[in-house]
Amino acid sequence: xxxxxxxxxxxxxxxxxxxxxxxxxxxxxxxxxxxxxxxxxxxxxxxxxxxxxxxxxxxxxxxxxxxxxxxxxxxxxxxxxxxxxxxxxxxxxxxxxxxxxxxxxxxxxxxxxxxxxxxxxxxxxxxxxxxxxxxxxxxxxxxxxxxxxxxxxxxxxxxxxxxxxxxxxxxxxxxxxxxxxxxxxxxxxxxxxxxxxxxxxxxxxxxxxxxxxxxxxxxxxxxxxxxxxxxxxxxxxxxxxxxxxxxxxxxxxxxxxxxxxxxxxxxxxxxxxxxxxxxxxxxxxxxxxxxxxxxxxxxxxxxx
Amino acid sequence: xxxxxxxxxxxxxxxxxxxxxxxxxxxxxxxxxxxxxxxxxxxxxxxxxxxxxxxxxxxxxxxxxxxxxxxxxxxxxxxxxxxxxxxxxxxxxxxxxxxxxxxxxxxxxxxxxxxxxxxxxxxxxxxxxxxxxxxxxxxxxxxxxxxxxxxxxxxxxxxxxxxxxxxxxxxxxxxxxxxxxxxxxxxxxxxxxxxxxxxxxxxxxxxxxxxxxxxxxxxxxxxxxxxxxxxxxxxxxxxxxxxxxxxxxxxxxxxxxxxxxxxxxxxxxxxxxxxxxxxxxxxx
Numbered sequence: 001x002x003x004x005x006x007x008x009x010x011x012x013x014x015x016x017x018x019x020x021x022x023x024x025x026x027x028x029x030x031x032x033x034x035x036x037x038x039x040x041x042x043x044x045x046x047x048x049x050x051x052x053x054x055x056x057x058x059x060x061x062x063x064x065x066x067x068x069x070x071x072x073x074x075x076x077x078x079x080x081x082x083x084x085x086x087x088x089x090x091x092x093x094x095x096x097x098x099x100x101x102x103x104x105x106x107x108x109x110x111x112x113x114x115x116x117x118x119x120x121x122x123x124x125x126x127x128x129x130x131x132x133x134x135x136x137x138x139x140x141x142x143x144x145x146x147x148x149x150x151x152x153x154x155x156x157x158x159x160x161x162x163x164x165x166x167x168x169x170x171x172x173x174x175x176x177x178x179x180x181x182x183x184x185x186x187x188x189x190x191x192x193x194x195x196x197x198x199x200x201x202x203x204x205x206x207x208x209x210x211x212x213x214x215x216x217x218x219x220x221x222x223x224x225x226x227x228x229x230x231x232x233x234x235x236x237x238x239x240x241x242x243x244x245x246x247x248x249x250x251x252x253x254x255x256x257x258x259x260x261x262x263x264x265x266x267x268x269x270x271x272x273x274x275x276x277x278x279x280x281x282x283x284x285x286x287x288x289x290x291x292x293x294x295x296x297x298x299x300x301x302x303x304x
Numbered sequence: 305x306x307x308x309x310x311x312x313x314x315x316x317x318x319x320x321x322x323x324x325x326x327x328x329x330x331x332x333x334x335x336x337x338x339x340x341x342x343x344x345x346x347x348x349x350x351x352x353x354x355x356x357x358x359x360x361x362x363x364x365x366x367x368x369x370x371x372x373x374x375x376x377x378x379x380x381x382x383x384x385x386x387x388x389x390x391x392x393x394x395x396x397x398x399x400x401x402x403x404x405x406x407x408x409x410x411x412x413x414x415x416x417x418x419x420x421x422x423x424x425x426x427x428x429x430x431x432x433x434x435x436x437x438x439x440x441x442x443x444x445x446x447x448x449x450x451x452x453x454x455x456x457x458x459x460x461x462x463x464x465x466x467x468x469x470x471x472x473x474x475x476x477x478x479x480x481x482x483x484x485x486x487x488x489x490x491x492x493x494x495x496x497x498x499x500x501x502x503x504x505x506x507x508x509x510x511x512x513x514x515x516x517x518x519x520x521x522x523x524x525x526x527x528x529x530x531x532x533x534x535x536x537x538x539x540x541x542x543x544x545x546x547x548x549x550x551x552x553x554x555x556x557x558x559x560x561x562x563x564x565x566x567x568x569x570x571x572x573x574x575x576x577x578x579x580x581x582x583x584x585x586x587x588x
Contacts, residue, residue, distance in 0.1 A: 010491055011414035018405035022461035026427050029438035036441060048445060096330045103331075109574050110335045114342070116570050116577060118520030120538050121562045124545060125345045128552060134357035136344060171338055179582050232433045235522055238542075261433050268437050269527055281434045288431045 030285075036278035051275070058279035068280065070254045071263040074162070078259050079230035081166035087222050089170055090177025091215075095207075097178070098185045108182075112175035119172065123239025126168040130154035130240075155240050158247045158256040165257055169236050177222050184218045185211065224295045231284055234261040260284060342563065349556040356552035370557035374544075378554065379532065380561055383540035386452075387519055387562075390536055394456040395515035399507055402462050406469030407499050411481060421470075424463050440527055454528040455536070459518065465510045468583060472506040473499060509580040512573055519566055537562040 012019075037058050039051040062068055093111050097104060114122065129137050132153035141149070149157050154164040188211065196206045212219075237243060243255035243262050264284065268277035318326070348356060349370050351363040358364070375381040408414065409421055439458045448454040476499065484494050500507065522538040529535060535543065541558045548554065570577055 007412065008414045011408045011412040011417075014404045014408040014412070014491075014495075015420075018401040018461050018466065021401065021457070022424065022427070022463070025439055025442065025458035026430075026435070026461055026463075029435055029442065030430070032441065033434065033438040036437060048441070093334055096327060096334060099327060101324070101327060101331075107331045107335060108578075109571070111338055112574070112578055113567060113570055114338060115581070116516055116566055117563050118522060118538055118566075120520070120522040121541060121559050122341060124541060124555065124559050125341045128348065128556065129341060129344060136359060139359055168341075171341070175338075176581065179578055183582070228431060232431050234433065238523075264433055264436070265523070268440075274437060274441065277437045281437055284431050285434045288434075289429065292429045 033278045033281055036275050037282055039275040041272060041274050054275070058276050061276070062279055062283065066252065067254070067258070067263060068260070068283070070249070071258050071260040074255070074257065075230050075233070075259045075261075077162060078166060078233060078257075079227050081163055082169055082230060083223055083226035085166060086170045086174055086177060086226060087219060089174040090222070091181055093174060093178040094181035094185060095211075097182060108179075111178055114172040115175040117172065119169070119235035120239045122172050123168060123236050126164075127155065127240055130164055132156060152245070156245050158245050161241050161245055161256045165236050165240050168240065169233075177218075180218045180221070181215060184215050188214050220295075220298060224291060227291050228288055230259070231288060232261050233259045234265055237262040238265070342567075345556045345559050345563070348553055349560045351553050353551070353553045370553045371561070374554045374557045374561070378540075378544055378548075378558075379535070380537065380540055380558055382533065383535045383537045384561060386534060387536040387538075390452055390455050390525070391515045391518040393452070394459060394518040395511045397456065398460045398462045398465065398514045399511045401460055402465040402469050402510060403500065403503065403507060404495070406466050406473050407495055409466070409470045410473035411476070411478065411499075424466065428463055436523070436527070439524075443528055448528075450529050450531045450534060452534065455521070455525050455534075456518070458524070459514075459521070462510070462514060465514065468510060468580065469503065469506055472503055476502050505576075508573075509576045512569065512576055513580050516566055516569070516577070519562075 036051075038053060038055060040054045040057070042050045042052050097108055097111075129135060130153050132138065132149070132151060135153060137154065138147075138150050141147070149160055154160045192210050193206055196210060201209065237257055237259055241255075241257040243258040243266070245256055246253040247256050248254075260280070260283070264277055264280045267273050267280060347361065347363060350366045350368070351358065351360075351370075352365055352367055353370070355364065375384070409417065435458070443449060443454045443458065448457070480498055480502075481494055484498055489497065519536075520538065522536075522542070525536045525539050526542060529539065532543075537558070541555070541562060544551075544558055545555055
């Protein structure tokens with residue numbers, strides 16, 4: 001055996017366990033999913049044995065599927081709530097922490113900690129906080145004579161359901177953005193602020209003219225991962241609203257938090273439409289890839 | 305923009321003590337808002353069942369009964385063990401596989417090395433939900449439904465972990481490996497006695513991150529099991545919630561059992577967590 005053949009064999013032996021799992025569970029599924037999306041389950045007791053080839057039927061059906069279009073709209077709405085709110089909270093926390101203070105790292109840990117916890121479980125806790133009649137948030141608002149959400153709770157009222165889910169998610173996950181912003185702030189040269197102070201700029205002006213523009217790459221990154229996270233949103237919806245509460249749109253009952261990730265889960269796990277769910281997965285994949293490409297373009301022009 | 309405003313009179317800065325007080329007020333307010341759900345979870349879990357919706361910040365008659373009951377009577381002791389088993393074995397194997405592969409990428413030359421690495425990295429662009437249906441179908445066809453293997457196996461190729469490890473291992477001097485080879489060490493001995501000891505910080509980081517991921521890998525654990533004896537804590541909590549909507553204090557005890565281990569783990573290893581989780585983002 002020549003030396004290079006042996007070297008290659010040794011290297012691939014080290015790679016083997018990783019590659020075996022990767023190829024089976026991360027690579028092959030892309031194509032298997034496409035295969036499934038051309039099929040329809042006909043027998044729930046023999047899902048794989050009796051699958052029927054239906055060609056592009058699932059995709060044609062997708063185009064006429066009001067639930068899907070509505071879910072994409074709700075995903076957009078969810079993203080439009082979570083992303084700006086998440087950026088604002090992350091930035092506010094980072095600005096508070098961007099000072100040399102005793103106990104700084106203690107506060108940093110406290111803000112980051114919720115990010116490592118399971119969204120589903122955190123959602124279950126928020127259900128209690130948001131609950132109707134006796135929920136702590138409703139009781140607090142009663143002190144200010146606000147009783148709009150008393151009857152149905154924040155998650156049961158079509159107007160407040162999505163914002164309530166978004167707030168729960170933002171408070172859980174802004175520690176992540178905060179750390180990114182803090183790292184970027186540490187890289188801003190103090191001389192810029194000194195020059196601005198000499199020009200007589202106050203705190204808000206320094207923030208607007210120096211800090212915020214220099215943090216733009218982080219903000220852009222937060223927008224991109226925010227859109228992708230919204231497309232994958234599931235646990236918070238499953239924990240808090242299960243897609244509801246229903247609203248009537250042109251005579252049809254549609255869920256006020258019916259996001260695409262949750263619709264995919266329901267199609268697959270509750271309705272057991274494997275083929276159709278695989279087709280929905282492809283919609284998610286294509287949307288994500290479009291966003292990633294746009295993202296790369298944006299970052300490239302940013303650096304040029 | 306700044307120069308336009310020079311005609312405005314510079315504001316007198318606040319006295320430093322007042323500034324510090326305001327900052328601390330802001331920080332404390334932030335901490336209260338961010339941590340309130342966890343405080344409320346704990347305080348409710350310690351209340352008498354009849355007091356579930358009382359507004360007392362601290363329970364009037366605190367009790368650990370809720371924890372006892374949910375662990376004993378509702379199977380959470382077993383779910384907890386299942387979570388420990390699943391998360392530990394997954395973290396161990398995922399870290400091992402990533403370390404082995406990262407060593408090859410960092411220190412060896414082989415055919416198609418760069419192409420393979422890019423190919424692996426490209427998979428990071430694929431959304432997680434995309435994998436739910438096909439991975440379920442594969443696990444099901446392999447006859448692995450309702451096994452712990454099913455919960456762990458699909459997630460053992462951690463591309464982000466591989467990336468972290470490769471970067472770290474590239475800093476290990478090649479001369480150490482060469483001299484050990486001259487002393488007659490085998491490939492595996494080099495890996496065990498040089499690479500692993502020198503990579504311990506990144507190994508610890510990846511172990512923690514994968515443990516945390518699998519502890520909260522709720523959706524996947526939910527869909528591959530319907531056997532109660534295999535439930536993990538979050539799956540058990542989901543089932544408990546559906547069956548016993550009204551047992552609020554028990555539900556919060558169950559949530560606390562799911563959250564506390566990761567919270568404690570984070571408390572002791574926060575630097576590793578924060579750096580590991582944000583490193584990929586910062587370099588981008």
